[in-house]
Amino acid sequence: xxxxxxxxxxxxxxxxxxxxxxxxxxxxxxxxxxxxxxxxxxxxxxxxxxxxxxxxxxxxxxxxxxxxxxxxxxxxxxxxxxxxxxxxxxxxxxxxxxxxxxxxxxxxxxxxxxxxxxxxxxxxxxxxxxxxxxxxxxxxxxxxxxxxxxxxxxxxxxxxxxxxxxxxxxxxxxxxxxxxxxxxxxxxxxxxxxxxxxxxxxxxxxxxxxxx
Numbered sequence: 738x739x740x741x742x743x744x745x746x747x748x749x750x751x752x753x754x755x756x757x758x759x760x761x762x763x764x765x766x767x768x769x770x771x772x773x774x775x776x777x778x779x780x781x782x783x784x785x786x787x788x789x790x791x792x793x794x795x796x797x798x799x800x801x802x803x804x805x806x807x808x809x810x811x812x813x814x815x816x817x818x819x820x821x822x823x824x825x826x827x828x829x830x831x832x833x834x835x836x837x838x839x840x841x842x843x844x845x846x847x848x849x850x851x852x853x854x855x856x857x858x859x860x861x862x863x864x865x866x867x868x869x870x871x872x873x874x875x876x877x878x879x880x881x882x883x884x885x886x887x888x889x890x891x892x893x894x895x896x897x898x899x900x901x902x903x904x905x906x907x908x909x910x911x912x913x914x915x916x917x918x919x920x921x922x923x924x925x926x927x928x929x930x931x932x933x934x935x936x937x938x939x940x941x942x943x944x945x946x947x948x949x
Contacts, residue, residue, distance in 0.1 A: 745806060746845065746867045746900040748775040749942040750924040752810070754878075754931075755783045759792050763799055765930050770803040772939025774929075776922060778825055780810035793819045808847065813839045823847065823866065833863040847902065852885035854892060861899055868897065869924065872905020873915060877927050879905070887918045894919030909941045916945060 751774040756762040766777055779796050781789060793809055797819045800807035808823045809816035813836035816824040823845025824836050836846050847867045848860035857868040870889055872882035882905055893901050903915040904924035912923050925942060932938035 746776055746847065746902065747921045748923075748946055749773055749929075749939055750776040750778065750902055750922040751929055751939070752778045752780050752904075752924055752926045753796075754926055755781050757784065757788065759788075759795055762792055763795055765935055766796060766799055768935035769929060769939045770800070770805050772936040772941075773943030774805065774939050775943075776806040776808060778808040778810055778924070779821075780926075789815060790818065793821070797821060806845065808845065813846075816840060816844070825849070825869070833860060833865050837864055851883045852889060854889070854896065857893060857897060861897060865899065867900040867902060867921075868893070869902035869904055871903055871924070873903055874906030874908075874911055876906040887914055890915060890918035890920055909938075909945065912942065912945050913948065 751769040753766060777800050779793050793815055797807055807821045808825050809821045810825050811827060813824040817839040825847040826836060827849045833846050845866045847869060848865045850856040850868045850870055860868055870885050873885050876882055900921040901919055902922045902924050903920035907923050907925050908928045929938050
């Protein structure tokens with residue numbers, strides 16, 4: 738996989754909402770990156786295969802314009818098809834080894850570890866490049882998500898050498914505590930993309946990392 742910049746998983750990690758209008762999706766994603774989002778994950782649980790490919794390809798071009806790290810949710814095959822920087826795997830999305838075969842050694846593979854350090858340790862042992870924990874707070878996107886305690890981040894920070902992403906109901910008010918506890922990145926959907934001013938919201942989240 739060829740890239741002309743070194744991707745990283747840190748800072749504001751923007752996750753796209755389910756939007757079928759590709760132009761609107763690109764508009765919102767552009768605003769998020771203009772505001773300082775350093776990582777963009779394409780996630781659309783309601784789109785069909787054709788729309789996912791179209792949107793994933795369009796976002797690949799946009800993220801290159803901003804030199805942002807581009808991750809595709811769930812689907813390592815789609816990530817490889819659009820030359821994304823990496824994939825994010827949930828509990829039922831296949832293993833790290835299979836994703837590595839598709840994405841190569843330079844591909845970024847992230848794994849959802851919910852509230853379990855043991856899952857994170859196993860993921861790292863199998864070659865994961867970053868891990869994600871959460872939900873730390875109530876989430877409209879996943880109201881029934883497993884809850885994680887902030888203390889989990891401190892434990893993970895002491896045990897793991899890969900970047901740690903926090904997710905789940907994160908706002909600019911509760912985000913600083915997660916960063917202080919060890920989160921390298923804050924994954925945000927609703928508080929970013931439902932904000933009246935997406936660019937301003939992204940800037941606010943991004944500046945949290947310089948305050949802690």
